[in-house]
Amino acid sequence: MGQYTASELWSITAMQSFAGFSLFSVLLLMALGLAIIFGQMGVVNLAHGEFMALGAYTVYLCSQLAHNYAPALIPVYFLFAIVAAFLASAIAGLFVEWSLIRFLYKRPLDTLLATWGLSLIMQQLFRTIFGAREVTPTLPDWLMGSFKPSESIDIPINGVFVMALTLALTGGVWLFMYRSRLGLRMRATVQNRNMSGAVGINTRWVDRLTFALGCGIAGVAGAAFTTIGSTGPDSGSRYIVDTFLVVVFGGTASLLGTIASAFGIAQAQSIFEFFLEGTMGKVAVLMTIVVILMIRPKGLFANKVRS
Amino acid sequence: MKTLFDRVFGGKHGLTSLAVLALILLAILPLSLDIFRLNLVGKYLTYAFVGVGLVLLWGKAGVLSLGQGVFFGLGGYCMAMFLKLEASDPISTKIQSTPGIPDFMDWNQLKALPAFWEPFHSFPFASAAVLVVPALLAFVIGLAMFKRRVGGVYFAVITQAVALIVSLAIDGNQGYTGGRNGITDLRTLLGHDIRSQQAQYVLYFTTCVLLIGVILLLQWMLSGKMGKILLAMRDREDRVRFSGYDVSAYKVFIFSLAAALSGIGGALFVLQVGFISPSLVGIVPSIEMVIFTAVGGKLSLYGAVYGALLVNTGKSLFSENFPQLWLFMMGGLFIAVVVLFPNGVAGIWQNLTDKTSRWFAARRKAPATAPAVEVNVPVSLETETSKTP
Numbered sequence: 001m002g003q004y005t006a007s008e009l010w011s012i013t014a015m016q017s018f019a020g021f022s023l024f025s026v027l028l029l030m031a032l033g034l035a036i037i038f039g040q041m042g043v044v045n046l047a048h049g050e051f052m053a054l055g056a057y058t059v060y061l062c063s064q065l066a067h068n069y070a071p072a073l074i075p076v077y078f079l080f081a082i083v084a085a086f087l088a089s090a091i092a093g094l095f096v097e098w099s100l101i102r103f104l105y106k107r108p109l110d111t112l113l114a115t116w117g118l119s120l121i122m123q124q125l126f127r128t129i130f131g132a133r134e135v136t137p138t139l140p141d142w143l144m145g146s147f148k149p150s151e152s153i154d155i156p157i158n159g160v161f162v163m164a165l166t167l168a169l170t171g172g173v174w175l176f177m178y179r180s181r182l183g184l185r186m187r188a189t190v191q192n193r194n195m196s197g198a199v200g201i202n203t204r205w206v207d208r209l210t211f212a213l214g215c216g217i218a219g220v221a222g223a224a225f226t227t228i229g230s231t232g233p234d235s236g237s238r239y240i241v242d243t244f245l246v247v248v249f250g251g252t253a254s255l256l257g258t259i260a261s262a263f264g265i266a267q268a269q270s271i272f273e274f275f276l277e278g279t280m281g282k283v284a285v286l287m288t289i290v291v292i293l294m295i296r297p298k299g300l301f302a303n304k305v306r307s
Numbered sequence: 308m309k310t311l312f313d314r315v316f317g318g319k320h321g322l323t324s325l326a327v328l329a330l331i332l333l334a335i336l337p338l339s340l341d342i343f344r345l346n347l348v349g350k351y352l353t354y355a356f357v358g359v360g361l362v363l364l365w366g367k368a369g370v371l372s373l374g375q376g377v378f379f380g381l382g383g384y385c386m387a388m389f390l391k392l393e394a395s396d397p398i399s400t401k402i403q404s405t406p407g408i409p410d411f412m413d414w415n416q417l418k419a420l421p422a423f424w425e426p427f428h429s430f431p432f433a434s435a436a437v438l439v440v441p442a443l444l445a446f447v448i449g450l451a452m453f454k455r456r457v458g459g460v461y462f463a464v465i466t467q468a469v470a471l472i473v474s475l476a477i478d479g480n481q482g483y484t485g486g487r488n489g490i491t492d493l494r495t496l497l498g499h500d501i502r503s504q505q506a507q508y509v510l511y512f513t514t515c516v517l518l519i520g521v522i523l524l525l526q527w528m529l530s531g532k533m534g535k536i537l538l539a540m541r542d543r544e545d546r547v548r549f550s551g552y553d554v555s556a557y558k559v560f561i562f563s564l565a566a567a568l569s570g571i572g573g574a575l576f577v578l579q580v581g582f583i584s585p586s587l588v589g590i591v592p593s594i595e596m597v598i599f600t601a602v603g604g605k606l607s608l609y610g611a612v613y614g615a616l617l618v619n620t621g622k623s624l625f626s627e628n629f630p631q632l633w634l635f636m637m638g639g640l641f642i643a644v645v646v647l648f649p650n651g652v653a654g655i656w657q658n659l660t661d662k663t664s665r666w667f668a669a670r671r672k673a674p675a676t677a678p679a680v681e682v683n684v685p686v687s688l689e690t691e692t693s694k695t696p
Contacts, residue, residue, distance in 0.1 A: 042460070044460050044463070044464070100642065100646070103646060104645070104646070107645075108459060108460045109365075109371045109459065109460065109463065110645045110646075110649070112371070112373075112460065112463055113594075113597065113598070113601060113641050113644075113645045114641060114642045114645040114646060116594055116641055117637070117638040117639065117640065117641025117642040117645070118638060118641075118642065119638070120634045120635075120637050120638030120641065121634065121635055121638035121639065121642075123634060124631070124634035124635050124638070127634075128631065241467060241468055241471045241590065244464045244467070244468075245464075245468055248461065248464055248465075277479065279475050279476075279478060279479035280476075280479045280480075282475060283472055283475050283476045283479060286468055286471060286472045286475070287472055289468070290465060290468050290469060290472065293465055294448075294451035294452060294455075294465075295451075297452070297455045297456075297457040297461060
């Protein structure tokens with residue numbers, strides 16, 4: 001790289017690492033909800049991506065509402081829309097758990113097929129309601145534009161926003177899981193369902209709420225993605241393999257593992273994609289992950305417990 | 308002691324199933340459909356090769372792979388590479404800047420045939436590759452995973468990732484694989500035009516005969532010790548291991564066998580349809596092949612054939628007439644099969660025949676209930692155990 005000056009190299013490094021961090025927050029956002037549903041409950045939810053898309057469409061609906069009825073609210077609507085996205089996906093999650101998942105807890109492979117069916121139905125619903133074209137919500141002005149710390153470095157604000165949201169959400173999930181009563185009950189149910197039932201925890205409701213929480217977080221992730229790209233009926237399915245790989249690679253039972261694996265995969269991917277052509281960079285990353293998973297099937301941070 | 312005849316044909320019951328399938332495939336469909344529709348049926352039957360492989364792997368051994376499309380595709384690509392080389396002889400490609408290489412390579416400024424394409428000039432090599440390449444990949448994946456006792460959901464997720472990797476890799480190397488368009492414009496097989504009506508009839512019957520042959524072979528295999536061990540492994544893997552059997556070796560074998568069968572399916576697909584592309588390799592086709600099997604009944608080899616035919620006929624009917632409804636139908640089908648009919652069409656059929664035979668037995672009132680019981684016992688065993696894969 002002899003043709004670059006030192007300051008240009010510095011800018012490239014800065015932008016490249018920002019791209020890496022940006023991808024890291026995206027992957028982590030996608031994986032958080034699944035880390036709860038798959039990691040804690042062992043339910044393979046292949047419709048996870050569609051719950052993200054549901055969150056994104058909720059934001060789009062909110063933006064349409066704000067645009068048509070209360071233009072004055074446009075600068076602030078986005079914050080409410082995130083809450084709405086959480087609620088919409090969480091309620092949908094509650095319903096899905098009640099109507100489908102609860103019958104399949106003992107049959108993980110069947111859950112996988114049933115949730116794939118669910119994802120097809122949800123995709124077609126999005127297509128019927130919102131149309132096949134991708135949609136973008138009207139974003140408030142403060143989310144547009146970019147910082148320019150120096151002449152050649154250009155850091156988009158929406159990327160920073162997604163990072164901040166990821167940080168807040170990860171902190172929130174950690175607090176919830178390890179510092180709240182309901183989180184305690186969830187972890188207890190995962191570790192020993194019968195004993196939890198025996199001490200008076202309603203494990204059935206805990207399952208339902210855990211599933212809903214995971215879906216709600218997926219909704220927030222979807223809401224965050226509307227600031228980066230547009231949303232189409234099949235947006236969700238594009239993310240699902242990456243999301244699962246992040247969770248499996250990190251070791252399913254640990255939040256820290258998910259964070260570490262999202263970080264590792266994101267950095268690897270942004271570096272590979274810088275040097276290789278688009279899809280081959282992705283192929284290289286996925287291959288690396290699969291090969292590592294073949295050597296360490298339980299992921300990077302496996303809990304050393306009997307199961 | 309079962310005779311060879313019993314093992315291959317599966318007794319009286321199996322003989323009826325075979326006769327019905329042969330009648331439908333070899334007589335009813337060819338006589339009632341025009342060549343266009345029959346060619347479509349032939350295409351669906353190539354998916355049934357993947358289906359019978361999945362019956363072995365998923366129904367009998369309890370290992371669900373979401374990457375069978377990869378093996379189907381690899382088999383297809385091996386055949387397509389041979390056909391493409393035959394179609395791009397120097398005379399018919401003389402307008403290219405480098406005559407004698409496939410057209411998509413010329414478009415991508417390749418000057419010579421890549422080394423890994425060279426052996427595909429030979430038909431015996433290509434035919435062997437159709438079986439060996441998928442089986443070899445499955446062997447490597449299977450060895451790495453099953454030796455470390457990875458199974459269930461992890462195996463499913465990782466095979467799904469493999470499907471994504473392979474389809475992206477084919478897609479991304481346009482000069483070597485034809486990229487997203489795949490390998491198209493295939494014309495002749497050893498000098499015979501594969502697009503003529505006569506060739507399509509020949510290929511259809513070849514597919515049917517091969518498929519039935521594969522089913523009989525698998526029936527023979529499953530009726531012996533292999534079948535017992537697979538069943539035992541699916542239900543109580545630990546006990547089989549403690550009894551001294553190498554569980555992972557059996558799983559690797561079954562996975563490789565299922566892959567080789569999928570490869571045959573892929574090769575026959577290419578011959579009948581005339582192209583192959585990464586869209587037949589990726590995640591969606593792989594999981595659709597699982598649903599064909601589930602609809603047919605994941606425990607029944609014959610069921611897999613009917614599953615592939617039913618779902619694909621439904622798909623083409625619905626997507627022709629109500630494209631909006633198709634995904635709802637497909638999604639509903641996934642859920643219904645899993646929740647309500649875990650043994651698919653074959654399970655429903657079995658239930659019906661059981662009920663009628665019980666009804667007949669009850670009418671006779673005599674101690675003649677014995678044969679009905681004989682039929683019932685293995686069936687109830689299978690349905691019970693299949694709930695906990």
